[in-house]
Amino acid sequence: MVNKSDFIQWRDSALTKELFENLREAVEMVASEILTREDYNSDRDQFLKGYIKGIDQVLSWRPEFVEENRDES
Secondary structure, three states, X not given: OEEHHHHHHHHOOHHHHHHHHHHHHHHHHHHHHHHHOOOOOHHHHHHHHHHHHHHHXXXXXXXXXXXXXXXXX
C-alpha cells in the first residue's frame, strides 16, 4: 500500500503521463481497427475488446491508501 501523496506524485510525473498517453493512443488504434474493418472477425474482435478492457483497468487503477502519520512534535 502507498500513501496518497506518493500516488499523486507518481500519477503526475512526466513518465507516467507519457505512459498513459501511449496507452490511450493504443486504445484508439485498436478501437479504430474494430470499427473500420471491412470483414467481420469475431475472434480478433474479442481479443481486441479484452485488450482495451485491460488498458482501461490500468488507466483507472487506484491503490488502497495507507494513512499518513504526521508527527506534530
